[in-house]
Amino acid sequence: MKVYFVEPAVFLHAFVMSLNAPLTTQYVYKRIWEETGNYSFAFHNNISECGHNESSPLFAFQKAVQKKASLFSLQLDISGLIPSMVSTFLLLSSSDQRGRKFPMILSSIGILVTNVWLCLLSYFALPFQLLIASTFISAFFGNFSTFWAACFAYVVDQCKEDKQKTLRIAIVDCTVGIVSGLTGLSSGYFIRQLGFVWSFLIIAIAVAISLVYIVFFLGDSLKESSLQNVSMSCMESCKSHCQRTYMLFKNATGRQRSLLCLLLSTMVIYFFVTVGISPVLILYELGSPLCWDEVLIGYGSASDSVSFFTSFLGIWLFSYCMEDIYIAFIGIFTTMGGIIMTAFAKTTLMMFLVRVLHFFVIAPLSVLRSLMSREVPSTEQGTLFACIAFLETLGGVIAMSAFNGIYSVTVAWYPGFVFLLSAGILLIPVINLCAAKCISCKQGSYTALAQKEPREDTADS
Template identity: 35%
Template sequence: MMVRVFLIEPVVGVYAFSMFMLYPLIQQYVYRRLWQQLTGAPYPTQMNYTHCSDSSTNVSSIHQEIQKEASLFLFYSELCFLFPSLLSSLLLVSYSDHRGRKVALVPPLVGELLFALCYATVSHLSLSLGYLLGASFLAGVMGGPTALLGGSFAYIADLCEDEGVEGVRMAALEMLLGVLSGLASLCTGFYIQTAGFTWPFITAAVLHLINLVYTAWVLQETVERPSHTDSSSSPSSSPTPFGAGSARFLQREALIGRFQGVYLLFTASPRRRKTVLGLILAAFAFYTVSKLGGMSIFILYELNAPLCWSEVLVGYGSALSTLIYLGSFAGVSLLSRCLRDGYIVLLGLLSVAAGLLMAAFAKSTLLMFLVRLPLLLSIMPAPVLRSMMSKIVLRSEQGAVFACVAFVEMLSIGVGITVFSSTYASTVSWFPGFSFLLASAIALIPAVLIGVVMCLRLDKDEEASRLTADDDEEETESCGQSLQLPH
């Protein structure tokens, strides 16, 4: 008898490890290539504080120029990824309601595999950095991390009947994402020193390939696909001379229906639920812009004077960030027993604002390491906000709501990274920490939005109405099945 595997955690864990092997690699690889192009000299592997900040030479101006060029290149790369991924992530996660969750899981893994292979090829052959922009576009077309995570959270929502368990398991998924990403970043620093850049890129590609095999052939589906026998038994599916064309037409209609599911989630819902969803989605968007946008420039900030971190120190800093995910998971697990979801979100937003404010004035290695302490609870808002939205929609709408979340998250990540990359490039010469101050201020906006939801108790009212609607839906389905029983 074949064992049925419903563990989505290995997919997210291996994906996080391989992806965050790539993320610090990309920034450091681009930084070193631009160093070679702008200076005509090899990148110094052993950099100390005096060399980095020596004002008697041109090193300081070179650093500022490289910082600007690197942040702009990452800005262009993010744009190439953002626009195709917005549509593809929305389509894939929403379509998974109809064709199964693997629709949202497999394409992003294929895209990341090709992305890693492209970086390995460019690194090994020293090709133009322009090819990397094409790799970003291809990864975006395949859905990217938001499609995979959206499909993963919808997968968990399918499995969990208990809403309390659902929230904790989503937080556990966030924790797994962070812990393995930190371990990957730590390994990357030593890997670069011993093997250069090509082999780490190849290693990430191999991990994506293993993950793809597990997802495609081992992981079981949670959504039952409509069988051909069911469709053939209906009167409308009788053979016609246009069978192939009719099949394509039905597939196209089903595809359009997935977009209609997202559309109806807002247009056909009661006004009160639309208000709650809108407020929580807006809070999620501003939170993502603040946190990920601000933290996206951590590595560039750490490579710049006066910190001038080596790749090993960058790895240590990224590994220390795993404490953020562990602390946030522990916070959700403990606080969910005694606090409403809204209060947990507010504590997490306070953590984001405090940590980024401290980063703006971090001028020493010790202080930059300590920035991770006030950020310990900064991941809590993400799983809790997802859980809040999942609780107020019907079970048949889980894919649609997580498609919306994936779309908003991808848009917010793109906006955050592009805005803060360009802001950092403009302000690095006079105040490198300005971007962190801006991100800290933006974190106050979602706090206000969640405060409105809590004061009006909109989330609790909508959660109760959703449970009633689910019960009615189940009764309707059971009645429909009983009517189909033979006499």
């Protein structure tokens, strides 16, 4: 018997994603700390090891460790960029013919391989530089962006009304947020009580359970008649998917194409900023003057994840009194304020108050996905989300690489510089949304291409 609820798989992958990121960052930080100098590192007493006196050798050592950890994260991100981009695009584009489960399964396999390797790496105390090889290999199977995009396409397939699409996408984001919040709250205790080996093993088990659910219990959202078993070479497949993406924009009118491009660029730039500052934020909190330990970082991650739930509530309530595009404006402006506040945060209380301004940080992403899905026929949802995931993968890796690089250069003289830069970049999505609003006003309303019949030239290509 097949079920058509992707939320259980979303639940498990949200747990994996929110636990994997802080664990990997802190594992690399710990290994670099121990291999760089003679200072001991104990997670249960991290504050004592974070130098407050700028003239002390420990303070200079801690800054050097932060710089090395940031640069290694940069190398880690770049190593999987090209294979991840290619696999994400091909897997999601092919989901229009093969079904949405296809990219879900392969991306889950890649995530499983990565965490099994992390478990072995920490158990045998292998050189942490080997992480680069595992990231490169697993990227060929897709990544979290691939999985989330497939899930969004899955729920959109089941929606008929525009408002229903926005709410269903927001529900997926909310599920991710609730699980991420609980997991982030406990991530420090995972390290403290279980250590890295058992923590990575638990993550691998969770991915395996999700994989079993998708393969054996989850039904495909597309009708059997629309699924095709297409056998072609890799080159032919890549050419076919690129052609489908080209036709997605070519067959639209000038205004529709402009609107879709504006919404897509708005989402990618906003995603670029929010993803880029995430790993830097952990390093910022580990460093002086905050000197957070792993438990405080877990609390911070948990409070960050509350924004998924509050974003869902905001979308649900605001959708009754305003257009979706205004909800996106609210989310962008509040996020901008929170990022500026982070640059000047020097105390633990201030860092937690920053999270209040981030309560609607997810709302623009949910709304923009919904707006773009309305502009595309149901037969091309996979192609659309392939474009989104491709650009998110590219933007995410470039963002983490760029922000880690900038932070490593500026941390010695002003750690908050990278946050002020991020706030300035967010002005671009605001301008794009203003232009999109002007276009939509000229049209009278958003023109739903999904109401048209499927394009014959697209289907034949």
